[in-house]
Amino acid sequence: MGRVKLEIKRIENPTNRQVTFSKRRNGLIKKAYELSILCDIDIAVIMFSPSGRVNHFSGRRRIEDVFTRYINLPDQVRDNAVSFPELPYRRGIQNKEYLLRTLQQLRSENDIALQLAKFV
Amino acid sequence: MGRVKLEIKRIENPTNRQVTFSKRRNGLIKKAYELSILCDIDIAVIMFSPSGRVNHFSGRRRIEDVFTRYINLPDQVRDNAVSFPELPYRRGIQNKEYLLRTLQQLRSENDIALQLAKFV
DNA sequence: CTATCTATTTATAAATC
């Protein structure tokens, strides 16, 4: 969709990479928004720009709630739902292990939140 | 992008809604994939089909790791990164409260995971 | 960085197989 056909590989020029990110980020979020409305579904998108800044979108629910809905699924359902399962890092994943690690990282924040909750 | 211009509102016919979901889901995931490669970034997409089935995509990292990277950000950074902050439900959100609720829901699974970890 | 301008490529709505 442009003057030339673009090969899908890392854009090496940092300026072009950031410009392309900005344009395509907007396009992707628009698509996610349209899909959430047209099909009346839960959707969440999280991405980090090349410079490390976070952007996210979610439709009807808060992103935390979509992720909760996701993480509460049985492991097998999550695993079967992976798009592009052929990507290298997915081989040999022990989903449970990574989930465990994630949850452990969440733990300290959980404790802090519980502390804060006492004063709410 | 089709024979007619499509108004962005809920598709009432269930069959059409599911068909549109399937097509646009593929398009969205392709876009997310291309963005992750072109711009060499972390991205995660989670969505639930009209019939409730989950689909997700993530680029370089597991989706859990992207969410961890997200959730570990300070509240204010997350809040400032919201796309379409004008959507109704975002008004008056106490991000911390919702995060707390999310984390509490994760708690029991965390405990189960920790139990399982003893045998790994 | 953000916004516009267009030539092109890409996505997709509706129809058809």
Next chain:
DNA sequence: TGATTTATAAATAGATA
């Protein structure tokens, strides 16, 4: 149901401001 076709709408690469 799902795959393919095709006319058309939409996204976007590169240039420019």
